[in-house]
Amino acid sequence: MPESSSELTKKLSVAVEKMPAFPKSVQRILELSREINCPPKELVGVIEKDPVMTMKLLRILNSAYYSFPKQITSVNQSVVFLGLNTIKNMALSFAAMGSLPQHNAAGFDVQKYLLHSLTTASFARALCQKYSHDGTDPADCYIAGLLHDFGKVVFAQFMAEEFKEALTRSAEQNIPLHEAEQQIIGTDHTVVGGMLVERWQFPKQLTDNIRNHHTALPAGNTVYCCLYAANQASKKLGYGFSGNPVVDELPPVVQEYFSGDLDAVIAGLGDVTKIANEAQVFAQVGKEV
16 A cells, blocks of 8 residues: 655655766766857866766777777767767766666666667657757757656665566556556656656756656647657567556647657657667667676
């Protein structure tokens, strides 16, 4: 039976506080990338001061996936080949991976979860690039996709018994995982995920979109629409698995945004093989260090 509201709030707060802090270097990268006149060398300098991030970045750039004609040996070279936005997304992805546990008592498959999150992030970015006409930064959609399910990680680590029961109920009854969480825990991963992202000092808009990514919001929110559609597309196409077996229909506001249903959105993405392959490479490199 779910706990009382005050008991649950306290338990969630304690769990969120136990999660690793988000690296200051990545927060600084995000700040710099929003400055229109930010010199690339300043952003490169921040990355180079983080040896783990630099090592992962160079490893992925020198992997068979990119197959550059010569070896990339510096962060500065990487920016020349891939551009600032791609390097920023890589840095963010590696930071998120660094917060993931290797094992958990809930039996939650973190590697499949990671692949789902990375694919959702890339789908959300691609949808924003294609459909947004309001100046929304596609990187904001990428961040939302990457972090949208992080509340599940909190549950898996610090409320493992309840989360395992929710995973089982969701699978056995074929109901959305967030509904099973509400039945068993008294809240769901969107709430604790919002608390975590708020603690990590991300913008309020991102926090709100993570808290509401399973609910219907008013029209005009590009990040919400791209995140919602990308999440369902990733599930329907079977890229990774975040514990939720149910693919939801797009709410009317999201269908209106894309002028079509989920199948139309997926068709609009075109050949997603490259996106899926990139996500798999990111996930593998993130796991290695």
